[in-house]
Amino acid sequence: MLLLIxxxxxxxxAINALRxxxxxxxxxxxxxxxxxxTVTIMGWLTTGLNNAFINSLSIxxxxxxxxxxxxxxxxxxxWKYRNRKNIDVTQCNQLRSLLTTAAAVVPEEENSGxxxxxxxxxxxxxxxxxxxxxxxxxxxxxxxxxxxxxxxxNAGRNVVAIGLDVQKNLFPNENAVGKTIRIDHHDFYVxxxxxxxxxxxxxxxxxxxxxxPTKAFENSYxxxxxxxxAVKAGDPxxxxxxxxxxxxxxxxxxxxxxxxNDDFSLNQxxxxxxxxxxxxxxxxxxxxAIAALSLLVGGIGIMNIMFVSVTxxxxxxxxxxxxxxxxxxxLFQFLVEAAVLCLAGGxxxxxxxxxxxxxxKFGFNVDFLPVFIPPLFIVLAVGVSTAVGIVAGFIxxxxxxxxxxxxxxxYE
Numbered sequence: 412m413l414l415l416i417x418x419x420x421x422x423x424x425a426i427n428a429l430r431x432x433x434x435x436x437x438x439x440x441x442x443x444x445x446x447x448x449t450v451t452i453m454g455w456l457t458t459g460l461n462n463a464f465i466n467s468l469s470i471x472x473x474x475x476x477x478x479x480x481x482x483x484x485x486x487x488x489x490w491k492y493r494n495r496k497n498i499d500v501t502q503c504n505q506l507r508s509l510l511t512t513a514a515a516v517v518p519e520e521e522n523s524g525x526x527x528x529x530x531x532x533x534x535x536x537x538x539x540x541x542x543x544x545x546x547x548x549x550x551x552x553x554x555x556x557x558x559x560x561x562x563x564x565n566a567g568r569n570v571v572a573i574g575l576d577v578q579k580n581l582f583p584n585e586n587a588v589g590k591t592i593r594i595d596h597h598d599f600y601v602x603x604x605x606x607x608x609x610x611x612x613x614x615x616x617x618x619x620x621x622x623x624p625t626k627a628f629e630n631s632y633x634x635x636x637x638x639x640x641a642v643k644a645g646d647p648x649x650x651x652x653x654x655x656x657x658x659x660x661x662x663x664x665x666x667x668x669x670x671x672n673d674d675f676s677l678n679q680x681x682x683x684x685x686x687x688x689x690x691x692x693x694x695x696x697x698x699x700a701i702a703a704l705s706l707l708v709g710g711i712g713i714m715n716i717m718f719v720s721v722t723x724x725x726x727x728x729x730x731x732x733x734x735x736x737x738x739x740x741x742l743f744q745f746l747v748e749a750a751v752l753c754l755a756g757g758x759x760x761x762x763x764x765x766x767x768x769x770x771x772k773f774g775f776n777v778d779f780l781p782v783f784i785p786p787l788f789i790v791l792a793v794g795v796s797t798a799v800g801i802v803a804g805f806i807x808x809x810x811x812x813x814x815x816x817x818x819x820x821x822y823e
Contacts, residue, residue, distance in 0.1 A: 424744050428720070429751060439716045440756030442709025443799065447760025447792050448767070449705045453698035454788045455768055455781070461691055463779035465684070470608055470617050473680055474647045475548060476654055478506075478640040478661060482676040495674045500625055502664050503640045509660040512653045514645030515547040520628050520636045524595040526573075526621060528581040536577060537620035538594060540628025540636075548643040556588035556603030559624055567626025571599040574618040578604045597631050599623060610778075650679070706795065709756070710803040717749050717807035728811055729819025742812040749804020750797050757796025761789060 429436045477483070480495040500518045507516040520540040526533050539545075543564040546552065559570045571592065578587045590601050599621075608617035629636070644653040654677055661675055721728075728741060765784055772780045 422747050426747075426751060428724070428748055432720075435716065436752055436755075439712055440709075440752055440759065442712040443706070443753050443756030443796055444709075444760045444763065446702065446705035446709040446799075447757045447796055448763045450702040450795065451761060451764035451784055451788050451792050452767055452771075453702055454791070455764070455784055457691075457695055457698050458785065458788075459780040460694070464691070466609070466779075472548070472550060472643065474644040474650055475679065476642045476644065476650065476657060477678040478642065478657065479676055479678055480637075480674065483678040484682045492676070496665070497635075498638045498640060498675065499634070500629075500638060502661075503638070505664045506640060506642075506657070506660055509663065510642070510653075510656055512644070512649060512656050514643045515544040516640065516642050517542045517544050517548050518625055519545075519639045519641055520625065520632075521639075522628075522632050522636060526577055526581065527593040528590060531581050533577055533580045533619075535619070536574075538628065538632075539620055539622045540625045540632075541622055542625060545622060548641045551608060552606040553603040554606050555586070556601070558603055558622075564624045564626075567624050567630065569597065569599045569627050570602045570624065572603040572605050572622045573601055574605050574616075574620045575607045576616055576618040577621060594621065594623070595631060597627075599627070706799055709753075710799045713749055713752055713800060713803040714807060716752075717745060717804050718810075720748065721745065721807050721811045724811075725814065725819050728814050729816045729821075732814070732816035733820065738812040741814075742808045745808030745811050746801055746804050749808070750800035753796045753800030753803070754793070757792055760796070761792050764792075 503518040610616040
């Protein structure tokens, strides 16, 4: 009970001391305000970027293996793969007949073209040629209409499922299903509108595309187009078995004898995650260093002002000790004063960060960043600001608690 009374009295004395020097306290907390604002904004940015990166890569599918003549993570060594033989639709069909662990196998051919409807047109649209199982592999549904059937695929009919961005640009005020659009001088009948997929870090939209049967694609663009085979494992736990089976089956399809190097590559989402891990770690490290430096400067400012406060109140400390105040009470009083200073700066910093975050998001039109600061960072900011106050104030508080009461009373 006595301890609680002492703690209460110490808290009241500390707060009153801060109120009596309000201007000095406000100026002292500026370093903490800047530090907490920096910590919160950097955490918000790095977490938002990381989540957006992972979500964007999920467009590729976590259990999908892409067979291409290029190694997607090859970087500057791309020239090693350019002379490999092209993969074609026939090889995709052969591979499909050999695999037993895959849920679906589809070819993907792609070109960039112009899509028209009436007097409206959209250029730079991704034209994808694939099979009726494309939805199974990609997991992309339809918001309206349907996808093309096996009969339509085998017959190579001019039917198309369009992305949401294409639908909005060509059919802003009407239903797209049932209309005929023109894709690079060829007419296609719209049978469906694909569900929204989003974009890669707000730059490349996966909704700015149309999907047509493979034969219809080759009738429009020829067969000398880069082909990628997409294989869905069906279960992320089964992906290693599927990759092993693909490796053997693809070597057979490509007529590779034992001892010959693979002339194809197996690509998947995890490669990009692993490749960028070092970059993302570097970004986190830079952000942490900036935040730590800001808090260090703020902590030094708090420590200096607390030393000044102890010196100014030396006589007060002597009187309190002469009246029976214990060392722990003096220590607690000055620790609370430093902690309250930093905590106040922390709340102001959080307020600034909460105002800056939406300004960045909407001012620069960055869709992939969250609007609000995550609750975890609010808790961390409050905890960090309190910890900085306690650490910065400990030495001045310890010095105050060790002052000799007789010498303190003599201090002028």
